[in-house]
Amino acid sequence: GVAKFAHQVNVELLLDLFANLRILLNTEGALSNQSALHCVHALLQLLSGHGQALAVDTKDVHTRLFRLLVDRELLLQPPLLATALDCVEHLCRKNRTALLAPRAASITQRLLSLACTSPPAQAIALLCSASRLLVAVPKLATMLEPPEGGMPMHHKAGCYGVGALWEEDADIDSPAAIGSTSWQLQALRQHYHPTVTELAA
Template sequence: MVFVTYFRILKKAQRSPLLPAVLEGLAKFAHLINVEFFDDLLVVLHTLIESGDLSYQESLHCVQTAFHILSGQGDVLNIDPMKFYTHLYKTLFKLHAGATNDSVEIVLQCLNVMLTKRRKQVSQQRALAFIKRLCTLALQVLPNSSIGILATTRILMHTFPKTDLLLDNESQGSGVFLPELDEPEYCNAQNTALWELHALRRHYHPIVQRFAAHLMAGAPSEGSEALKPELSRRSAVELFETYSMAAMTFNPPVESSNPKKKDKFLQGDSFLNEDLNELVKRHCSEVAIESPLDFTKYLKTSLR
């Protein structure tokens, strides 16, 4: 009965204020939907995205619902979800350190379903393009989002081992990288490098620095550049929540610094040059001569 209500709102009341709740509910319970509704539901979701009437978070829920459907019983269906990949890829830069930062959590969940769980259906070109765009995105979001994004990048580099060519500054094929292109399959991501990691290595947040150095070393599982278990064993969403700054606190806490006190303090006029000190004293000892101020003579001169 709940899904019937959801479908009715999707098809007949797409401008209803209930639509955000419907999309969120579908994203959460998509694995319970009957396979007979999959084709129609995916068409409706894509139509909603293309309409432009949805907020960014609502469109993310559409993408999330579509891939939850395809990752479950939808595997048996011959459906090409490329349009959903393209939509997420071209809208990633809508995320920033402002109001849309909270939507990063949904993006991380989408990437997990779209790329990691569907690794067999994802081409190397698509994986390269998403890794490159995620590293660029990590430069413009809050620290907890950067950590979650870099953790996702780490998982993708492990899932698609050949993507380590992005750590090399030599081109791997013909063409030039086209960052403005909205199609991840055709942007020639193999001809670029992850220069963003060098900037993130100098980030003010120590965990972001740690992840950046780890990825620059090829995301090793052991050695000096390997991550500690408390970082490597957590999912990207867990790291996003752990290092959230919603409570206006910095994690890890900032160490208090005790400034060194000077051994000696120069007091009085002992810091002045002798001649300058004498000049100051002489001027200070002089009695100021008070004289009336008369501006009328200047006024008369200006009126002539």
């Protein structure tokens, strides 16, 4: 409900609401992953409209979204996947200046890793979302370049697990992210579904 009506909240109330939702999000064990995802969505929605004028450090919000993207069971539910990808779209559309290139790279890599182990419909949605990030943050173009010396950086176990590339508690702002290669795209180009193959090409 908060996300739906965020555009109608005045600035004074917005500050209080944002602060309380942030406390709730950062309180360990207070929210299930599903509720945490909705909380992240609400917080990002609050930063649109009137909220764009607020100078707020959103690293904790982005980090929680980043960690939620390893929950395959959560994100294989279409309504929850749509919510998660709307959060990513919000970053592309409304919060571009606050989204550091390494942070965007980390989220992109996690989306691509999840696409490797998802059914075709979800993989297509994840690839489209990753593509939006690549367009929104031009510095990510380096991730599409072939690696020097053969093996892609951080390539551990192919496309056999979302955690193969990044651990759940990895630093979202790690400079290693922007220096990595999106090796998942090579695997996705061999996908049996033609649309997945086309999007990964």
